Amino acid sequence: MSSSPTVTTPALVALYREHQVGLIRMAILLVGDEATAEDVVHDVFLRMQDRPPRLDDEGKLLAYVRAAVVNGCRMVLRRRRWSWGRTEQHEPAVWSAESAAILSEDRREVMRALQRLPRRQREALVLRYYLDLTDEEVSQAMGIRPGTVRSTMTRALAALARELGGEVR
Numbered sequence: 001m002s003s004s005p006t007v008t009t010p011a012l013v014a015l016y017r018e019h020q021v022g023l024i025r026m027a028i029l030l031v032g033d034e035a036t037a038e039d040v041v042h043d044v045f046l047r048m049q050d051r052p053p054r055l056d057d058e059g060k061l062l063a064y065v066r067a068a069v070v071n072g073c074r075m076v077l078r079r080r081r082w083s084w085g086r087t088e089q090h091e092p093a094v095w096s097a098e099s100a101a102i103l104s105e106d107r108r109e110v111m112r113a114l115q116r117l118p119r120r121q122r123e124a125l126v127l128r129y130y131l132d133l134t135d136e137e138v139s140q141a142m143g144i145r146p147g148t149v150r151s152t153m154t155r156a157l158a159a160l161a162r163e164l165g166g167e168v169r
Contacts (some may be wrong), residue, residue, distance in 0.1 A: 003006065006035060006052045006053070006054050007048070007052045007054075007055055007061055008052070009052070011061060011105055012049060014063075015061055016045050016067060016070070017064060019062060021066070022039045022131065023036055023044075023065065023066070023069050024037050025037075026066070026069065026126055026127070026130060026131055027041055027069055027072070027073050029039045029111075029114065029122075029126040030070070030073040030077075030122065030123060031073050031076050031077060032074050032115060035074055037073075038054055040041055040072040041069055041072075041142045043072060043142075044065060044068045044069050044072055045065075045127065047068075048065070048068070058073065063137060063140045065143065066127070066131075066133075066140075066141040067140060067141045067159060068140075070123060070127075070141050070142060071158070073123075074119065077119060095104060105148050108135065108161075109164065110164065111166050113160055113163035114126075114160065114168055116163055117156060117159055117160060117163070118159075119165065120142070120144075120152055121152055121155060121156035121159060122156070123141075123142055124152045124153050124156055125153070125156050125157070125160065126140060126147060127141055127142065128149075128153060
């Protein structure tokens with residue numbers, strides 16, 4: 001067993017309160033719907049409450065949680081592929097007339113194009129551009145090397161540009 005200190009419940013509660021919305025939004029972009037995204041994030045925090053992680057530095061807790069949410073999203077997508085044969089395309093829900101007006105066609109098209117990308121490319125784009133993480137932070141969340149993050153990002157941006165009918169710059 002590790003001699004690293006266990007993360008305390010107050011630290012988990014504080015992290016949840018501060019980052020819950022951002023983690024759910026990240027998960028929405030990965031799994032395609034809000035209810036599933038909320039479930040993934042809540043499951044991560046419930047598991048950590050039952051079995052708190054042991055970290056050398058409590059400052060690494062957010063990176064640990066991001067990685068756990070990304071892994072939870074991967075698990076959901078694997079289950080969907082297994083039960084449905086393939087992942088369905090996400091059509092954002094309309095909660096009100098105002099939200100329908102705000103959700104423009106351009107944004108919906110980008111979301112559809114993002115969902116058509118391979119999982120790894122989609123994850124890299126969401127972590128880098130939505131959460132504004134550094135290459136090092138993306139590599140920690142995805143469990144890959146920083147150099148692999150950069151090459152994945154290059155391929156993802158080129159594929160996204162092709163999907164949207166644009167040119168790669």
